[in-house]
Amino acid sequence: MLTIYGVIRSRASRVVWLCHELGLPFEHVPVIQAYRLPDPDAQGAPLNTHSPSFLAMSPAGAIPVIRDGDLVLTESLACTLYLARKHGQPFGPADATEDAQMLQWSFCAATALEADALTLLFLHRPGRTQSGADQAAIANAAERLVRPLSVIEDHLSRGAYLVGGRFTVADINMAEVLRYAQGYHELMDRFPATTAWLQDCQARPAFQRMWKDRSAEPE
Known part of the structure; x- marks a missing residue:
């Protein structure tokens, strides 16, 4: 199943919207922006863009990230364009x-x-x-x-x-x-x-x- 990492109050909104248009199920992992936390590196801090497990996927510490099988993809427009092309019309290109x-x-x-x-x-x-x-x-x-x-x-x-x-x-x-x-x-x-x-x-x-x-x- 497709996984989307990133709170929806981010550019992840684009990917989530497209998935709803496609009727595509996904798992949502709400990674929060580090700047929104008083101490993103504190023990017990929620999963955020400074978290080592997230940085392993996104070295730039940017959301959203998608995982689709073996593919891990960053940059929201790359994510939406990839999904639209993979799943085809009407939301993706015909030619x-x-x-x-x-x-x-x-x-x-x-x-x-x-x-x-x-x-x-x-x-x-x-x-x-x-x-x-x-x-x-x-x-x-x-x-x-x-x-x-x-x-x-x-x-x-x-x-x-x-x-x-x-x-x-x-x-x-x-x-x-x-x-x-x-x-x-x-x-x-x-x-x-x-x-x-x-x-x-x-x-x-x-x-x-x-x-x-x-x-x-x-x-």
């Missing part, structure tokens, strides 16, 4: 062209969007008092996101999903990155097709199941 397009949109999410989207998530939290430096960082991150979001908006204005006219792993990978920026309405309201697509993705039963489990984890 080499779709495979390339799924890679394209996934890499776009990781390289053109994620860093700035995370800035918006961390600095634009409800109730957070923002310094002048925070406000400048938010404005700069939002401005950098305009160009890639414009590309996504144009694509989604001509079709319901990113690849092949159907919901695929590319939508999961992109949606889980754009979720970080979702609460910054000054930016997202400029991209109505993207916002509608994101809401459609998050209305899916598999996302709702993942989100329920994620919400049950300690913050």
